[in-house]
Amino acid sequence: MSCSRRNFIAGAGAVIFTTGVGTTAAISSRNSFASGEEEAKIKYGMLHDENACIGCTACTEACREVNNVPEGVSRLEIERSEPIGEFPDVEYRFTRDSCQHCENPPCVYVCPTGAAYKDEKTGIVDVHKEKCVGCGYCLAACPYQVRFFHPENKSADKCNFCRDTNLAEGKQPACVESCPTSALVFGDLNDPNSNINQAIQAKPVYRDKVTLGTKPQLYKVPFDKGEV
Template structure:
């Protein structure tokens, strides 16, 4: 399935709110894996366990420090729901909002200069900053609204799994390394023995707005007391 520019510019704002947090879409149990792609060398994805996440935002701070993200913009956000339950038994639902690194990325399809692209060696959706002309098409086309203009170089920016920093040094993305509860799992979806494939195998997971055909590679384990 391909994502037309018209469809995604129309659907970019569609969101369903539950318990005060933007979450969506279809519950799946391993409904996407390496068979979705044309066998690149690697196909990186991430899983966020909403039950393990405590909303400490260590991930967002680590991302900002490692990738030199200026104040006022963010590659990663942790959204918190309103209180669930009654005092003193109150809990909160935390969910990650960042680039989904879609198999079928609308941001890439609408870019007129080739600045937005999907790396076929890693599956990472990234930006050639030198090609970006600041038209904003990719920002409008992204159904997840996770792209922004970098205030210093005026090019489109977003999470790229620390491709130029930690990943280039053979490390895990900064958010994964900094998480104190191991709520984040990163790895190669093309490797059946990878940690992320093992986590998807044993958990019920969902993906935001998967009905749009984007095939996002950010999987989420739903909060046990919330709704999806």
């Protein structure tokens, strides 16, 4: 491996310290990519409707099966709130916890080997498994704490919108296909006529930790019977 321990630590430390510079570099890289060919117009995103979600976890099981995710780790979780209301009128809020596919992904900026990257053609944040050295910088940098080490291939892993499985076959992500209440909407955020943009326009939405400047592409319809 050409990356020495000294260069490895110094390089990663510099990126962490100069996050703003990293952001500028990422934008410059995108502009360079577009200069040679037509700029990509797809930006995938997802919406999770907390009012439609019933917490059945069909999405997590479908994700595990389609993407061969081992037991003990998960690409997405459905978190259940504390009881809202009093018995017998008790309800729960269910919210999705998974990769946000940020426009400004901290995990990409801190990766010293280029294993973590954002696909400029789709906006999907993904991992080159063969480049991952297991340093754990991306896991630590992710504000949403949704990355994990795959116990079999020993690389960082997370949701990639079923890019290598369902999406590659022209289908919707496994979680979307399996949801019995249509609580998940997936599509191109750059297409004003897409289902996801129509859903975002039709309902109030929020995104997690937007003050950090990550520009997450996972939108959520807030549960209307409790506080977000």
